[in-house]
Amino acid sequence: MNFDVIPRVVVKLTLPFMLLFALYVQFHGEVGPGGGFQAGVIAAGMIILYGLVFGIEQAKQIVSQRLVERLVPLGVLIYVGTGLVAMLLGGNYLDYSYLAHDGPHGQEYGIMAIELGVLVTVSSSMVAIFYAFVDRAR
Amino acid sequence: METLISSVLLTLLAVVTVAIARQRNLFGVVALTGIYSFLMASVLIVLDAVDVAMTEASVGAGVSTVFFLAALQLTRSREQRPAHSVALPLLVSVGVGAVLVWGTIDLPPFGIADAPIHQHVAPVYLENSVKETMVANVVASVLASYRGFDTLGETAVVFTAAMGVMLLLRGRRRTRGRAEGNSDKGEAP
Numbered sequence: 248m249n250f251d252v253i254p255r256v257v258v259k260l261t262l263p264f265m266l267l268f269a270l271y272v273q274f275h276g277e278v279g280p281g282g283g284f285q286a287g288v289i290a291a292g293m294i295i296l297y298g299l300v301f302g303i304e305q306a307k308q309i310v311s312q313r314l315v316e317r318l319v320p321l322g323v324l325i326y327v328g329t330g331l332v333a334m335l336l337g338g339n340y341l342d343y344s345y346l347a348h349d350g351p352h353g354q355e356y357g358i359m360a361i362e363l364g365v366l367v368t369v370s371s372s373m374v375a376i377f378y379a380f381v382d383r384a385r
Numbered sequence: 386m387e388t389l390i391s392s393v394l395l396t397l398l399a400v401v402t403v404a405i406a407r408q409r410n411l412f413g414v415v416a417l418t419g420i421y422s423f424l425m426a427s428v429l430i431v432l433d434a435v436d437v438a439m440t441e442a443s444v445g446a447g448v449s450t451v452f453f454l455a456a457l458q459l460t461r462s463r464e465q466r467p468a469h470s471v472a473l474p475l476l477v478s479v480g481v482g483a484v485l486v487w488g489t490i491d492l493p494p495f496g497i498a499d500a501p502i503h504q505h506v507a508p509v510y511l512e513n514s515v516k517e518t519m520v521a522n523v524v525a526s527v528l529a530s531y532r533g534f535d536t537l538g539e540t541a542v543v544f545t546a547a548m549g550v551m552l553l554l555r556g557r558r559r560t561r562g563r564a565e566g567n568s569d570k571g572e573a574p
Contacts, residue, residue, distance in 0.1 A: 272439075277520045280435035282528065284539075288443040295451055316551070323544050326537055341533040354518035358529040361536065368540050372547035373448055379554040380455035 258300045265293040273366055277355075283362035287369030295377050303381045315375045322368025329360040387431060394428050411462045415453040422446035436524045 273286035298306030330341040338345035343357020401421045408414050422445030429438035493500040510523055510531060520526040528536050 276525050277522055279522060280439050280524070282436070282525050285436075285439045285443055288440075288448055292443065292447055295448070299451070319544055319547050323540055326540050330533075330537070341537070343530060343533075351517060351519045354526075354530055355520065358518065358520060358525065361529055361533065362525075365536065365540050369543055372543050375547045376452060376550045377455065379551050380452065380459070383554045384455065384458040 254300050258296055262293055262297060265289060265296070269293065273362065276362065277358065283365030284369050287366045288373060290366070291370040291373030291377075294374050298377065298381070303378065307378070310374060312375075312378055315371045315378065318367050318371035319375055320368075322364045322366070322371065325364030325367060326361050329357055329364065333357065391428065391431055394424055394431065398424050398428070409464045409466075411457055411460075411464055412454075414464075415450055415457065418453065419446045419450045422449070436522075 269286045269290040272281035272289060273283060276282035276286070294306055294310055297309065329343070329346075333342050333345050334340050336345040341357075341361075343355075343360075344350035344353045346353035346356045346360075398421065401417055401424060405414055405417045405421065408417060422441055425445065426438040426442040429435075429441060510527055514523045514526045515521055518526045518530050520530070
C-alpha cells in the first residue's frame with residue numbers, strides 16, 4: 248500500500264488519542280455512556296485503521312496474529328473466571344457481592360473484571376476477523 | 386423541536402433504506418449502510434439511549450463498514466439482477482411490515498411514564514443501582530451485574546462469531562475454483 252504522506256501522518260497522530268478514548272470509554276463506563284463492548288470496538292478500530300493505511304504486516308508487528316487469537320478466548324475466560332471466583336468465595340455464580348469485604352465494593356470490582364473480559368474478547372475478535380478477511384484476499 | 390428532529394431523521398432513514406434496496410453497486414451499498422447507522426445513532430441519541438447510540442456508531446458505522454469492504458475484496462462488487470420477479474418478496478415484505486404496524490396499535494402511547502415496562506423491575510434498578518453496586522450509570526450496572534448472565538452470553542456470541550469467521554476464511558486453500566466458492570460462503574452472514 249503506497250499512500251500519500253497525509254493519511255500516514257494524520258493516522259500516526261490520532262492513534263494515541265483513539266487508544267486514550269477507548270480507555271476512557273472503558274473506565275468511565277460506570278459513570279457515563281460506554282463500557283467494555285464499545286471500548287473494545289474503538290481499540291480494535293485503532294489497529295484496523297493502522298492496518299488499512301500502513302498495511303497488514305505493519306499492523307501485525309504491533310499486535311501479532313498469535314496474540315490476537317489467544318486473546319479471543321481469554322476474555323471469555325476472564326468473565327467465566329470472575330463468576331467462578333464469586334462461587335468459590337461462597338456466593339452464587341456471577342454474584343460479585345462476595346468478591347470484597349462488603350457487597351457494593353464487591354459489585355464494583357466484579358463489574359470492572361467482567362468489563363475487562365468483554366473488552367479483551369471484543370477487541371481481539373474484531374482484529375482477528377479483520378486479519379482473516381485481509382489474509383484471505385491476498 | 387424534538388418532533389421535528391425525529392421526523393427529519395426518520396425520513397432520511399427511509400430515503401437511505403430505499404436507496405440501499407435500489408443500489409446495485411455494492412460499494413455504494415456499503416457507504417449507504419454506514420450513513421444508515423449514523424442516522425440510527427442520531428435517532429438513538431434523540432431517544433436518550435446514549436449507550437446504544439455509541440455502540441451503533443462504533444460497530445454499525447465503523448467496524449462493520451470495514452468488514453463489508455474487506456468482504457467485497459473477495460467477491461464481485463456488483464449485485465446481480467434477481468433471477469425471479471420481485472413481486473412475491475415485495476408482497477411478503479409489505480405484508481410483514483403491515484402486521485408489525487398493526488401490532489404497535491395495542492402498545493401504550495410512546496414515552497408515557499406508567500407503561501408496563503416502567504412498572505416492573507426498572508424502578509428497582511433505578512433506586513438501588515448506586516446503593517448496591519456503586520455504579521452511577523444504570524445501563525452499566527444492569528448489563529454487568531443485574532443481567533450478568535445475558536452479557537456472558539453476548540460475550541460468548543462475539544467469541545463464536547470470531548471463531549466462525551476464522552474457521553471459514555483461514556482454512557487451507559484447495560484449487561482456485563474451490564477457494565472462490567468458500568469465500569462466497571464467508572460473505573453470507
